[in-house]
Amino acid sequence: MGSNNKKKVVLITGCSSGIGxxxxxxxASDPEKNYKVYATMRNLEKKQRLLESVKGLHKETLxxxxMDVTDPLSIQRARDRVQxxxxxxxxxxxxxxxxxPLEVQGPEEMRRVMEVNLFGTLQTLQAFLPDMKSRREGHVLVTGSNGGLHGLPFNEVYCASKxxxxxxxESLAILLQQFNIHVSLIECGPVNTDFLINLQKTEPGDSSLDALDPLTLCxxxxxxxxxxxxxxxxxxDTEDIVKVFLDAIRSPEPAFRYYTNGTAPPLVKLKNTKVxxxxxxxxxxxxxxxxxQEENHDHI
Structure with a gap:
């Protein structure tokens, strides 16, 4: 147990696929065994992919x-199982x-996005911040998105959540610096993960689109x-994103915002400079x- 005390304890949400x-x-594969990782997911039936990735090699570190981020009791149970x-x-x-298109989104679909992306993040923070505050140390990393930095058409609800x-x-970071707790947003653009496959998307031909005006549909x-x-x-690739997370985790003075492609996208700069x-x-x-539009102008 002595060497375990030196390990940084990491808890990650959304580990059934992708970045998590x-x-x-x-x-968990760190050669120096610097980390003890608690990988959490809503549905444990999806853990096989993670288990196959580690092939039983990391019993001490993983x-x-x-943990369902939309359920405060589930979050508390996971927290209490951290040895x-x-x-x-x-x-x-x-x-x-x-x-x-916003007109075809149902209330349950919209509520689900907010429940997971926004309230799930806030409820997770509520569960783990008090201990970090009492110890006067900790690091919170949040998977951000270009969709949280500037608007994307046909992504109104997703962008609202991000x-x-x-x-x-940003609000928490101002407060938590008083507790020696760092907050880092890892701002991702398009990533080759299952996020796109699992994305709830209105497909062309969906009957809900029948009532749309022709220009919006086009x-x-x-x-x-x-x-x-x-x-x-x-x-x-996911590995490129993971490298940015590792830079933030290993930094003695982590930044608040990291862009996974190295620089802020031009459209973010434009938004911030042209007020x-x-x-x-x-x-x-x-x-x-x-x-x-140029290619299909005649169809509008």
Missing amino acids: LSLAVRL DILQ EGQVDILVCNAGVGLMG FAVEGAC LYQRFLMHCGMAFQNAAQ DGLEYIREMGKHTFLQA
Whole structure:
């Protein structure tokens, strides 16, 4: 147990796939065994992929716990199962997406995005911050998104949830510096993970689109084409994202915001420098729709 005391205890949400799974494996596989990782997921039936990734090699450095970020009791149960009695590094990574015209989104779908992305993050923080505050140390990392930094058409609910997370984290960071607790947002663009596969998306041909006006429907089809090209040309591998998380975790003075591609996207800079907001709105429209508009102009 002596060497265990030197390990940093890490708890990660959303570990059944993608960034959470890859980060859990990487930290649990640390050659120096610097970390004890608690990989959590809502549905333990999905743990097989994680178990296959570690192949039984990391029994001392990895535990898998059930934790549903939308259920405060589930969060508390997971917290109470941390054998060391404390979490040094908390990674709020669980998230869901929702894409499609706002008019066709049902209340349950919209509520689910907010429950997981926003309230799930806040409830997880509520459970783990008191101990960090009492010990006057800790590091909170949150998986952010370009969709929390600037608006994306047909992602209104998702962006609303991620914008809210940005505001919550920024507000907390101001307070938590008084407790020697660092907050870091890892801002991701397109990533090659199951997030896109699992994304709740209104598909072309869905009957809910029948009531839409023709221009919105046409623009949505073009947006889907734009997304396909963006993922093909710009999507990062999960390992690239994990490296940024590791930089933040290992830093003695972690930054508040990390961009996984190294720099803020040009559209973020434009939004922040042209404060009336109109130039960003116009440029985002061109960036998203113009090429497809030119190719399909006759169909509008």
